Amino acid sequence: MLLYKPSEADAGYLVPILTKLGSMAVADITPKLVRELGEELYPEASTDTWVRHVVTPVRSVINNAHDLGHCAPIRIKGYSKEERVAQDLKRGRKSRVKKTPGSWEWLLKFRQHAPRRHAALAMFMFMTGARISQAVAMHPDRHLRLDQNMVCIPAAKGHDDRWITVPQELVRELASLPRLYPRGFDRTQDNLRVFGFADRSSPRKGWAKACKLAGIDLLPFHAAGRHGFGQEMNVRQGIDEKAAGEFGGWSDTSLMRRTYTHAEQTAEKIHEAQLRGLRAAEERTKLTLFNAGASKKKERA
Known part of the structure; x- marks a missing residue:
């Protein structure tokens, strides 16, 4: 040992x-x-x-x-x-329970009732795919270059620090945060944190309260953020997995596809696909699913 x-x-x-x-x-x-x-x-x-x-x-x-x-x-x-x-x-409990990933709808409702730091944290994780441990570790001077629209996602899970370019909406949100010290920390330069939380558990109480006030599902940090990012990019917006994986910090895009994407509106999508196929076949054959000729043959039989 x-x-x-x-x-x-x-x-x-x-x-x-x-x-x-x-x-x-x-x-x-x-x-x-x-x-x-x-x-x-x-x-x-x-x-x-x-x-x-x-x-x-x-x-x-x-x-x-x-x-x-x-x-x-x-x-x-x-x-x-x-x-x-x-x-x-x-x-008496099931493991590997299916996660509900975050979405823009969930985030917008959450932000209506969340404290400022929690609202910014949720937005940051959803838009970058960052883990909660990475987000709370960020230092405003070491991990933000907002004049260049860039943020640094701290190292985790075998990845080094990663600088990524973020959209202006996220830059605006991060720029609006005051310089924050986690509760109980000495007010020294090294102890500054972008979101002002001491560790990954610190936002939990305020997060849960905001979900309750908003009347939305209490999504865990990982589901709301990293799973939400993967789902939004790969399933809802159809971004190619290479781009989504590189931006979100997945070296193995097959892992992202297996773990961080989820079936949504399954029946509706299947029904729409079936009808698209039917309409295309009807156009090619000039027949209809319930065409008159088939009905007459059935009656004669």
């Missing part, structure tokens, strides 16, 4: 794992033991949580030691669909 430098999140996940495994030799840690440890440590969690909180951190620590020449690597398979469904039944 001392050889591995975990992220802040992984460090938190490793504490209960180390408490349980103690000084057990790496050679004695089997894939089966790790998979069973998920249920033991988090009996009310989903199998996806077991992967994130147990399987991934353990695998990272051991394989890091392997890279340094200290032990053999470990391969731990994920949980099957059957195991996921069984655990969902056991805990």
Whole structure:
């Protein structure tokens, strides 16, 4: 463990794992033991949580030691669909619940009742695809060049800092924000934040209140922002996924397509497509679906 430098999140996940495994030799840690440890440590969690909180951190620590020449690597398979469904039944909750992505309609209603910082935050995430952790970390001097219509999305998920050009509407919104310090922070230059929040949890109370006052669904930050961006660009506006992926910070556009786009108005779209096909066929054949000739043949039969 001392050889591995975990992220802040992984460090938190490793504490209960180390408490349980103690000084057990790496050679004695089997894939089966790790998979069973998920249920033991988090009996009310989903199998996806077991992967994130147990399987991934353990695998990272051991394989890091392997890279340094200290032990053999470990391969731990994920949980099957059957195991996921069984655990969902056991805990009485469904995992992988379909997300409702943000939209312009939702954003406009939200902004009517949201505090200024929350309104700007929601608009920023929806228009850039930024994650909440990236948005709240932004510093007005280090991450904004509003005179050039540019903002810097802080590094995350294997991506470096990214400078992108944003539309004038977003520039205007960001320029209207005062210079803000998160509550409890010393008023020093380094502690300034674009949106004035201390961490990703800080906007939650005001966010929920605004949704209630607006009478709209309480969308989580990620659904309202990053999922909303992916849906708006790829599904509603039909922007090519290469452009949307580059702007939104997806190196794997297939991941964006699989995870960040959602079916909308399914029946209506299918019905319209079917009718378009029918009308085109009728035009080509000069026949109609319920043409008189077919009806007369049916009557004679």
